[in-house]
Amino acid sequence: MRRVLVTGAAGQIGSELIPKLREKYGRENVVASDIREPSETLSDGPFEQLDVTDRDRLKEVVKEYDVDTVFHLAAILSATGERKPHLAWYVNMDGLYNVLEVARELELTRIFFPSSIAAFGPETPKEMTPQETVMRPKTIYGITKVAGELLCDYYFHRFGVDVRGVRYPGVISSVAPPGGGTTDYAVEMFYAALRHKRYVCFVREDTVLPMIYMPDCLKAAIDLMEADPSRLRHRADYNVTGMSFSAGELAAEIRKHIPEFTVEYRPDFRQKIADSWPRSIDDSAAREEWGWKPSYDLAATTKDMLEKLRRRFKEESP
Numbered sequence: 001m002r003r004v005l006v007t008g009a010a011g012q013i014g015s016e017l018i019p020k021l022r023e024k025y026g027r028e029n030v031v032a033s034d035i036r037e038p039s040e041t042l043s044d045g046p047f048e049q050l051d052v053t054d055r056d057r058l059k060e061v062v063k064e065y066d067v068d069t070v071f072h073l074a075a076i077l078s079a080t081g082e083r084k085p086h087l088a089w090y091v092n093m094d095g096l097y098n099v100l101e102v103a104r105e106l107e108l109t110r111i112f113f114p115s116s117i118a119a120f121g122p123e124t125p126k127e128m129t130p131q132e133t134v135m136r137p138k139t140i141y142g143i144t145k146v147a148g149e150l151l152c153d154y155y156f157h158r159f160g161v162d163v164r165g166v167r168y169p170g171v172i173s174s175v176a177p178p179g180g181g182t183t184d185y186a187v188e189m190f191y192a193a194l195r196h197k198r199y200v201c202f203v204r205e206d207t208v209l210p211m212i213y214m215p216d217c218l219k220a221a222i223d224l225m226e227a228d229p230s231r232l233r234h235r236a237d238y239n240v241t242g243m244s245f246s247a248g249e250l251a252a253e254i255r256k257h258i259p260e261f262t263v264e265y266r267p268d269f270r271q272k273i274a275d276s277w278p279r280s281i282d283d284s285a286a287r288e289e290w291g292w293k294p295s296y297d298l299a300a301t302t303k304d305m306l307e308k309l310r311r312r313f314k315e316e317s318p
């Protein structure tokens with residue numbers, strides 16, 4: 001039985017990872033933590049307010065709950081990172097370094113670190129981006145992700161810390177809103193379609209990016225953490241993807257359910273970030289080494305997102 005700590009648990013991924021982990025390992029065995037106050041979804045089990053840049057406090061929490069596994073989600077994402085590059089470097093690099101140091105010192109069993117498609121850059125091949133390729137990101141967020149992948153590799157080879165991770169594409173989900181990324185338009189479009197029947201999109205209509213729906217995002221994290229170590233040839237840098245579509249294709253798919261939905265395209269600074277990232281991803285290493293296989297394409301994601309959000313909005317204002 002694992003004793004798990006999740007950092008950055010109040011965010012988009014943590015809000016749905018926590019219930020999944022609590023279902024799997026038991027409510028009391030999964031400690032949620034964040035620099036922010038907990039949301040309702042986190043309050044049915046242990047929660048600790050924790051800033052990952054504070055290594056002493058991190059160590060204290062790990063010891064107090066006898067934690068052996070950390071899902072390290074706390075980070076500053078791409079768009080916020082461009083607004084606050086110093087904060088992004090500090091939280092993303094010091095936070096990861098602290099988690100790895102505590103893992104080394106206290107001999108933790110396993111660490112999960114999510115990297116991102118932001119680790120790639122404009123010189124990277126855009127279609128079916130390979131596992132091993134040019135890594136020259138142009139955002140501070142992407143730079144922290146490449147450095148993070150390398151640091152994880154170092155801690156595995158130098159100190160034997162079993163750290164694993166995937167390069168997530170944009171995550172689409174219906175529980176917690178995304179936290180300052182470039183792929184946020186894909187989530188915002190669903191909310192706006194249901195609430196206002198119109199959306200002003202901050203990237204061009206023809207912008208294609210790889211994406212993943214939350215159930216597949218969670219499956220990737222949990223399956224990789226459960227994978228047989230003898231089969232893994234990579235560490236914290238597995239390419240994974242669910243689907244690729246343009247902003248216009250997403251709008252058209254939503255329109256199949258809400259015909260009156262309209263989108264106006266007004267690109268801002270995030271367009272340049274999106275243009276520097278891959279359009280589609282080759283995730284064959286993850287498929288071969290730990291059996292990765294996503295379940296949701298654009299049509300299935302759209303149907304499920306709209307159903308879930310409709311239900312939620314009805315409950316919020318019956």
Ligand code: NAD
Nearest residue numbers: 008010011012013035051052074075114116168170171179
């Ligand atoms: P998010 O922004 O929604 O959540 C991050 C959480 O970290 C927030 O709740 C925030 O309060 C917390 N945080 C910030 N600074 C902190 C600090 N100093 N100490 C403790 N907590 C702090 O992000 P997310 O979408 O849930 O992403 C989780 C991880 O997955 C991140 O590492 C991110 O880079 C990665 N990722 C996300 C996506 C995506 O599309 N959501 C894609 C690729 C990778």
Ligand code: SER
Nearest residue numbers: 077078116181182183
């Ligand atoms: N969705 C994330 C972002 O846009 C990618 O890591 O920042």
